Amino acid sequence: MIVPPPRQELAILTMTFANLPQPLAAALEGHGYTALTPVQSAVTEAEAHGRDLVVSAQTGSGKTVAFGLAMAGELLGDEATLPFATAPLALVVAPTRELALQVSRELTWLYAPTQARIATCVGGMDPSRERRALSHGAHIVVGTPGRLRDHLERGALDLSALRCVVLDEADEMLDMGFREDLEELLDATPEGRRTLLFSATMPKPIEALARRYQRDALRISTVGEARGHGDIAYRAVAVAPAEIEAAVVNLLRFHEAETAMLFCATRDNVRRLHATLVERGFTAVALSGEHSQSERNNALQALRDRRARVCVATDVAARGIDLPSLSLVVHVEIPRDAETLQHRSGRTGRAGKKGTAVLIVPFPRRRRVEMMLRGARINADWVDVPTPEAIRAQDRERLLETILAPVETDEADMEIARTLLEQRTAEELAAALVRAHRAALPQPEELLSGTDEGRKQATHRAGFEDVVWFRMDVGRRQNADPRWILPTLCRRGHASRQEIGAIRIAPNDTWFQVPRAIADRFADAVRRTADPEGGDENGIHIEPAPDGPREMARDNRRGAANDGPRGPRRPMRGRPEGKPHRKGPPRQRG
Incomplete structure (x- = not known):
């Protein structure tokens, strides 16, 4: 079993990518990579070459690039480019549409120098277009279990030439009920293919799947003893139940994250919170099961294009979403368990970047959340909801930094500036600039409980x-x-x-x-x-x-x-019969 060196050692390690195929090394360098993450380094070690792999890695650890590098030997060999393929050479199966589309984007830039053709097959898309892409020759096929099985049964997906199959987030796929789909896909692959199984956790069903479809698999783990993500700062705020939405507003205003994701438990709550934020002046999008694939794609594109900065989502809709600019996750409603807490929080703090996860906790439920955090081995700082005064102080610092930053101007800009200076003093113009900046910001809330x-x-x-x-x-x-x-x-x-x-x-x-x-x-x-x-x-x-x-x-x-200090209490006299008191009230006069 390979256990890679810790992240802090890799941060000072200079990687030359000498053990990688030249086209992929060039793609990594062109994409700004200076070092491999622990999971990427582990799958490219000599011991892992050509073997089936069972990889335990958390979200945000660079898994997509890792299995892209791992299967390069089977796809490229000693060649720099891939020849025309009549049938796919590699198959990547992911649990959700969003994750499959993300994987496809990552593999597209990684394999661009090799002239690889990548086809994506997911639910909600035009199946006839996907069949045409498969018939025209695809080296790598990425898809969700149900859609891939449909193409297989219709004869559009030929797996006879497959050299490598990747199951990404295999534990999620089994939890979502895709066991039969996965087994049918794997049964249709050749005996000699490599099987790479990536999973954040290793429950018994995953181990059974590995035993059935893998041979002498190498275990690779990049999950340490501390289950909380090392690049995520956890905070918790206790509020009155009636002031949760006001707390969300103040957290968004205080952090002013480039992109923030808010998690709710139900579609109705997503719809209601999204409407509240839009009304308050935030540029927000919503993601839940009631949205079509086209609506989801438009929402994610708005976040990537910076046309929106806040995403309100349910747990299911947010699976597999990777937004490089996402630095703040807010648990508007308490996650149902520690695994959900970590999965939500794992949307930020990815690939070495820092992130913040904030839990909004109704006062009566604080004890439950404290137990959940202890069970997950996460140290969260309990802090107050940001006050309007603290938010305005942050606004002042950000405003000064923005206005005093160097800017490029042309003659037209300078002409307008000279005209303004002729009609107003410099102080008046600076005040007007500050006022315009503040007018564009949603107003913070005055929380009664804080x-x-x-x-x-x-x-x-x-x-x-x-x-x-x-x-x-x-x-x-x-x-x-x-x-x-x-x-x-x-x-x-x-x-x-x-x-x-x-x-x-x-x-x-x-x-x-x-x-x-x-x-x-x-x-x-x-x-x-x-x-x-x-x-x-x-x-x-x-x-x-x-x-x-x-x-x-x-x-x-x-x-x-x-x-003693915690002894029994006497029941209240005169309480209606048949309505026992739950918490032992103090005695009153008869």
């Missing part, structure tokens, strides 16, 4: 002498915090932040004040915004508590004396 004013709502204020106490069934043990409690109360009770008084947080309960003048209106709004069980989407119940938290300190002292 401001000093919001945090001060937990203290008593003048005008709250006549109040009614209410109670929530969450406390310190459930990560209760005024930063998310206050927005939750405003949303549930249809109240402003000025209408919420003191907030008292106990181990299992939270008490807060509402002016008596609006108490009935507040209670009615809470009932109307509750689910059938009386809670909200996070299971939080709110109810009037006329006696207030006066007994709370005494109960806590009793609990500490009798049962």
Whole structure:
């Protein structure tokens, strides 16, 4: 098993590409390569030549170029160019249309000096055009399992001359239910062909596939003990559930990434967030299962052409997308597991470039996210959502850098500049330039849960002498915090932040004040915004508590004396029969 040297050693290693075919070495140098990535270096070692390979490598590690280099010996031999082919010499199978198209683009520039003909066969494209491309002779065929199987069964795809087959992201293909398609394709290939199996993980189904279709395969692993991607900085921000979209706006404005990708769990959420961002002035595109292949292609091209800077997508739609300018990934909705977290985040920090992944975490779900991060061995910094003041400070730095950068001008530009100077002072012109720049930027959001004013709502204020106490069934043990409690109360009770008084947080309960003048209106709004069980989407119940938290300190002292700091609590008296309390409220007077 080959384990390549770590990235930091490769960064200072000067590669001459002497062990590569000359046309491919020239293509790499022309594309700006000065060194091979670990997986690319490993597959070109002498021990790997001519052998079947099982390669474990993370997304963004240069896998496409790696298997392009690995199969060069079978395709080129000692020749500099490829002769006309009546049947494909190499087959690359990828799980999604986007990944297959990306692989085709990468192999096109890598094999351009060899005059290779590459055909792409994916769902959503014109199959008759693909059949014509296959009939005219293609050296390399790239496609998705279903479309390739269709061409094979119709007699348009001839695999009899195949010398090499590559299964890219094989674990994803098995997870997506393509086992039968892959087996039919592999069964149609010659016995002597090489099989290169690339997979980010190696579950048992992958090992079974390797045993059946490979011979004496060499294992190559570039996945280290730390599962988090080394070139990705992970951050997490905790917000009130009602302020997630505002947090997205501020994160985009603070980072001002050349390209950013936002992940949502459902098509509806993608549609809603995309509409919100476009309305706020962001140039954004959407990718989900409801979009046609043409719409997806147009969206990706807009990102590559810089006509759009933000992509809102579901997990499935974003598989296989590679955007070199992508430097920010935002998990708008928490990924379902650690593998999804890493797959999403792996869209950035690719091929040695740095990237940032930010998780937006509703306050009640922070503990779950912390457990997920520990399980994935990812160290994430918990930070506050960028404030408008921090965003404006960043804007100032970027504005100065942009305006003071050297620019090329022609005589027409200088003539306009002289005319402007005749009519306005230099200071007035500079101010107009700054104003024009700021006017083009979306305005940041003032998050209630992240401001000093919001945090001060937990203290008593003048005008709250006549109040009614209410109670929530969450406390310190459930990560209760005024930063998310206050927005939750405003949303549930249809109240402003000025209408919420003191907030008292106990181990299992939270008490807060509402002016008596609006108490009935507040209670009615809470009932109307509750689910059938009386809670909200996070299971939080709110109810009037006329006696207030006066007994709370005494109960806590009793609990500490009798049962220890985390001893059992006495149930609330007078609670409706058949509706047990979930988190043990404090005792009240009878």
